[in-house]
Amino acid sequence: MTMDKLAILEGRTEPYRRQPYNSIGSDETAAAVRVLESRNLSGFVGRAGDAFLGGPCVRQLEKEFSDFFGIKHAVTFNSATTALQAAVAALGIGPGDEVITSPYTMSATASAILLNGAVPVFADIHPESYCVDPESVRRNITPRTKAIIAVNIFGGAADYDELRKIADEHGLKIIEDNAQGPGGTYRGKYLATIGDIGVFSLNVHKVIQCGEGGVLVTNDDKLAYRAQLVRNHGEVILDDTQDFGEHIMGSNYRLSEVHAAIASVQFKKLDQFNQARIDQVAYLNEKLKQFAWLVPCRVPEHIKHVYYLYPFEFKSDVLGISRKTFAKAVNAEGFRVAEGYVKPIYLMPAYQNKRMFPRSQFPFVSTEYPTEVSYAKGICPTTERLFEKDLLTTTIHQPPNTREDVDAFCEVLKRIEEQAAELKEYEGQKA
Numbered sequence: 001m002t003m004d005k006l007a008i009l010e011g012r013t014e015p016y017r018r019q020p021y022n023s024i025g026s027d028e029t030a031a032a033v034r035v036l037e038s039r040n041l042s043g044f045v046g047r048a049g050d051a052f053l054g055g056p057c058v059r060q061l062e063k064e065f066s067d068f069f070g071i072k073h074a075v076t077f078n079s080a081t082t083a084l085q086a087a088v089a090a091l092g093i094g095p096g097d098e099v100i101t102s103p104y105t106m107s108a109t110a111s112a113i114l115l116n117g118a119v120p121v122f123a124d125i126h127p128e129s130y131c132v133d134p135e136s137v138r139r140n141i142t143p144r145t146k147a148i149i150a151v152n153i154f155g156g157a158a159d160y161d162e163l164r165k166i167a168d169e170h171g172l173k174i175i176e177d178n179a180q181g182p183g184g185t186y187r188g189k190y191l192a193t194i195g196d197i198g199v200f201s202l203n204v205h206k207v208i209q210c211g212e213g214g215v216l217v218t219n220d221d222k223l224a225y226r227a228q229l230v231r232n233h234g235e236v237i238l239d240d241t242q243d244f245g246e247h248i249m250g251s252n253y254r255l256s257e258v259h260a261a262i263a264s265v266q267f268k269k270l271d272q273f274n275q276a277r278i279d280q281v282a283y284l285n286e287k288l289k290q291f292a293w294l295v296p297c298r299v300p301e302h303i304k305h306v307y308y309l310y311p312f313e314f315k316s317d318v319l320g321i322s323r324k325t326f327a328k329a330v331n332a333e334g335f336r337v338a339e340g341y342v343k344p345i346y347l348m349p350a351y352q353n354k355r356m357f358p359r360s361q362f363p364f365v366s367t368e369y370p371t372e373v374s375y376a377k378g379i380c381p382t383t384e385r386l387f388e389k390d391l392l393t394t395t396i397h398q399p400p401n402t403r404e405d406v407d408a409f410c411e412v413l414k415r416i417e418e419q420a421a422e423l424k425e426y427e428g429q430k431a
Ligand SMILES: *Cc1c(COP(=O)(O)O)cnc(C)c1O
Pocket: 078, 079, 080, 081, 082, 105, 106, 108, 109, 151, 153, 177, 179, 180, 200, 201, 202, 203, 213, 214
């Protein structure tokens, strides 16, 4: 029996122990400085010609992505959010259309649909992969459905065999939101290269990053062209080329040369960054086995998970305390676990009120969409259960944490188990 009483029971809070995660080294700095010294901070010009496709660093990064992932086209963006928005636009999806996606993801996955005037329909997630459940996708298909945005959440993978079957049966396209899973695989194929379009994020919080950035990949020439139009004021090009068959409005979603140069250096470290997390998770999983009240992350053989975050489940009925008390107890020891990941998207105010514009309910309620989409509580029970009760995430597997940090984290869990009765009492007093 470990003697020291948990900090939470003594009304204390230990300082946060973790060193901040920093993936930027001197080689990234040098690459950025080289671009600054070149004075060519962006190579893009919004008119027909060579510069429509960006400067040397942007194109170099795109070549590196397409070579590494074995895919025909990579188109960089200034975020995964804008890349997703361009992906939906490239597929010709607009007002009156529906796109099915997961509600258990960053809000950007669904706003990419709305910002194209289409309506997001939320399918429930699978209880083990936490990715969209093909059975629920099937139930949500209507004559208006045009595409599925599958999200490889936490760095795992959706069930692409089933999703492809459904997509082919109903003539749907698949977009992979792979912001969290660069380098992950499904049946040996890289995530983001399985769907019709895949999207990566280079945001500061992601596994590889350049502050802000994103990359769209596809094997389809036409989709790549349309994505390039959306990225860089495409309406001007259409004027130049007389390509009036296109119905597209572009914007400025361009990546700067500085960001591209940093991302190229980061990209070379992708395998190394992923392997560090995978090794730590193998160690963590082994140690978590001792706790009957935790369900470690489950990954089938045919998926390479890259653990952007480490998700696990808490069995409140087995340990006898609530998830909230558990999380507070862990955090008071100077570690971090986060409860529930994100609120299911359809429960956010824009969806509950069906309102994204000031004086109109477009596209939720509109002449183009003479039907009704449901965002009622209860439509995705597995997602709601995981959000409200069962799921936790931790970053203990991420560098610079070491095995010693994982040991210390598991020691805290052990003490929580030993002092569960006192924690239950504490919980009673707080209620
Ligand atoms: C981070 C993230 C995004 C958005 O990425 P940005 O590059 O920050 O725009 C989209 N989807 C998911 C699942 C994400 O985790």
